[in-house]
Amino acid sequence: MNLTEALLHALKERGAKEVYGIPGDFALPYFKIIESTGILPLVTLSHEPAVGFAADASARFRGGLGVAAVTYGAGALNMVNAIAQAYAEKSPVVVISGAPGTHEGGHGLLLHHQAKHLDSQYRMYKEVTCDQAVLDDPATAPETIARVLQSCIEHSRPVYLEIPRDLPAAPCAPVPAFAASGTDADAVDACARDVLQRVQSAALPMMMVGVEVRRYGIEDKVALLAERLGVPVVTSFMGRGLLASASCLEGTYLGMAGDETLSEAVESSDGLLLLGVIMSDTNFGVSGSQLDRRRVMHAEDRQVRVGYHVYHDIPLGALVDRLLALLDDGQEADMALSGCGGSSDDRALQGAGLAVNPRGFMADAADITPTDIAALLNDFFASHGAMPVASDIGDCLFTMLSVDAIPMVAPGYYASMGFGVPAGMGLQITTKERSLILVGDGAFQMTGMELGNCTRLGIDPIVLVFNNSSWEMLHVFQPETAYSNLGEWDFAAVADGLGGRGHRAATRAELARALTQAHAERGRFQLIDARLAPHSLSPTLARFVEGVRRFSSGQ
Numbered sequence: 001m002n003l004t005e006a007l008l009h010a011l012k013e014r015g016a017k018e019v020y021g022i023p024g025d026f027a028l029p030y031f032k033i034i035e036s037t038g039i040l041p042l043v044t045l046s047h048e049p050a051v052g053f054a055a056d057a058s059a060r061f062r063g064g065l066g067v068a069a070v071t072y073g074a075g076a077l078n079m080v081n082a083i084a085q086a087y088a089e090k091s092p093v094v095v096i097s098g099a100p101g102t103h104e105g106g107h108g109l110l111l112h113h114q115a116k117h118l119d120s121q122y123r124m125y126k127e128v129t130c131d132q133a134v135l136d137d138p139a140t141a142p143e144t145i146a147r148v149l150q151s152c153i154e155h156s157r158p159v160y161l162e163i164p165r166d167l168p169a170a171p172c173a174p175v176p177a178f179a180a181s182g183t184d185a186d187a188v189d190a191c192a193r194d195v196l197q198r199v200q201s202a203a204l205p206m207m208m209v210g211v212e213v214r215r216y217g218i219e220d221k222v223a224l225l226a227e228r229l230g231v232p233v234v235t236s237f238m239g240r241g242l243l244a245s246a247s248c249l250e251g252t253y254l255g256m257a258g259d260e261t262l263s264e265a266v267e268s269s270d271g272l273l274l275l276g277v278i279m280s281d282t283n284f285g286v287s288g289s290q291l292d293r294r295r296v297m298h299a300e301d302r303q304v305r306v307g308y309h310v311y312h313d314i315p316l317g318a319l320v321d322r323l324l325a326l327l328d329d330g331q332e333a334d335m336a337l338s339g340c341g342g343s344s345d346d347r348a349l350q351g352a353g354l355a356v357n358p359r360g361f362m363a364d365a366a367d368i369t370p371t372d373i374a375a376l377l378n379d380f381f382a383s384h385g386a387m388p389v390a391s392d393i394g395d396c397l398f399t400m401l402s403v404d405a406i407p408m409v410a411p412g413y414y415a416s417m418g419f420g421v422p423a424g425m426g427l428q429i430t431t432k433e434r435s436l437i438l439v440g441d442g443a444f445q446m447t448g449m450e451l452g453n454c455t456r457l458g459i460d461p462i463v464l465v466f467n468n469s470s471w472e473m474l475h476v477f478q479p480e481t482a483y484s485n486l487g488e489w490d491f492a493a494v495a496d497g498l499g500g501r502g503h504r505a506a507t508r509a510e511l512a513r514a515l516t517q518a519h520a521e522r523g524r525f526q527l528i529d530a531r532l533a534p535h536s537l538s539p540t541l542a543r544f545v546e547g548v549r550r551f552s553s554g555q
């Protein structure tokens with residue numbers, strides 16, 4: 001076995017399904033082994049940001065490792081933003097980069113693709129990964145790879161591996177099997193009892209679930225815990241879609257941009273249990289009031305903050321398991337309040353945040369608004385079933401908050417544009433199910449050309465472009481400027497040129513017809529260019545903008 005094969009087998013054993021990548025001369029030796037061995041399928045794309053976005057989306061959706069393979073310098077540095085997003089949003093992506101050979105740096109010449117120093121790239125990736133290594137010694141490579149991949153899995157963050165180009169075929173022992181880090185059972189038990197006691201003694205306990213619940217594959221256990229605790233549950237903005245079937249689910253917390261009753265219940269709770277929630281401005285930025293730390297229990301990043309106490313090295317899964325075990329032991333049995341409504345005071349919450357999403361799309365000659373698209377998608381999913389969904393940022397993502405909870409990936413916190421199209425392509429590749437991509441016209445201009453790879457890759461996603469000819473999210477905050485106007489782009493014609501089928505829709509009737517036709521045709525990607533009414537916003541974005549304005553003016 002050689003070093004590259006050892007790495008590929010280790011990735012596959014740990015759940016990776018494919019390698020996304022773009023080679024270069026520093027990467028040719030290891031790419032050749034990826035292709036010739038077929039241990040993992042190689043999926044090449046056209047621009048490295050897309051490689052990072054596709055690997056990230058595959059990892060998030062499956063709850064397993066994503067793999068992004070690039071060349072040194074121009075390739076790897078082109079992908080830094082996508083990996084920064086994966087880091088911020090806790091997506092377990094393994095970055096593999098080619099590099100100059102172990103003896104190439106000593107001739108006193110600057111090497112092509114070199115930025116400042118030969119290790120500048122390594123240092124830049126240290127800022128957006130949780131572990132890193134240069135595999136420059138085949139003797140230690142197996143243990144090093146095992147350590148780095150363990151960090152990726154246990155911290156659910158990207159990692160970085162660099163392979164000098166003279167070593168990919170070097171003989172190498174297999175990588176040791178994954179062995180989870182041990183946890184201190186007593187510490188987990190003490191933490192769980194502390195949390196239970198606080199939840200039980202609260203008059204208005206609530207639970208909020210976030211992205212780590214999906215990253216660590218414990219959604220079912222958390223849904224069971226919510227049922228057993230009998231407390232109302234909300235998702236964070238980024239956690240949208242979690243616990244979709246749990247009877248305790250009340251909706252998505254959006255602060256001043258969301259349902260007032262639900263926001264008030266979260267912000268006034270005297271026992272708020274946050275499981276796997278990233279404490280970011282997009283999750284809490286437009287909160288009506290700052291959360292009272294004394295009344296919050298926050299489990300994230302292998303730490304649990306209970307008031308001002310901190311329990312260290314407590315994996316989220318271990319905490320949830322212990323909480324369930326304590327409840328099974330009959331302890332705190334009385335804390336399982338009747339039903340999911342918690343105390344009688346919470347009954348007002350019953351479904352408050354589950355605002356009925358728009359349905360009954362009207363296929364007439366009226367202009368198209370984001371709310372119309374939400375209604376059309378709710379009708380469509382109700383009759384055809386859910387599809388894997390990838391959304392870019394922009395109003396398409398806010399519109400998704402009015403679509404019934406379905407499995408989706410979107411960069412709700414780091415919010416890099418360009419994610420949607422490559423992410424949706426990655427979803428179909430990794431799930432083998434046709435995906436739906438929601439993307440604004442501005443974001444489509446960044447990575448939409450990747451669709452030209454669909455025919456070669458054998459995928460046929462449906463792409464819905466929210467075409468308002470504008471960077472509208474910026475325009476709503478700064479209406480007095482003109483630079484957000486993007487002018488007229490004919491995205492349907494672009495689709496035809498890239499091997500797909502373009503559909504142009506300027507009315508609701510044309511939109512309904514386009515979606516029906518797109519769904520009916522398989523074997524080529526479909527692009528629906530939905531021409532939106534000028535400056536039309538989704539209700540959620542409108543409330544978000546109003547919330548930010550009130551928040552920043554101190555109202």
Ligand SMILES: Cc1ncc(Cc2c([C@H](C)O)sc(CCOP(=O)(O)OP(=O)(O)O)c2C)c(N)n1
Pocket residue numbers: 393394395396415416417418439440441442443444466468470471472473474
């Ligand atoms: C890579 C990248 N560049 C710039 C931005 C800033 C930015 C936004 C965020 C706030 O930072 S929202 C936005 C406009 C998005 O336009 P479009 O995709 O057409 O969507 P919509 O018209 O629905 O707004 C930009 C440029 C970004 N988020 N990501």
Ligand SMILES: [Mg+2]
Pocket residue numbers: 394440441442466467468469470471472
């Ligand atoms: Mg736009």
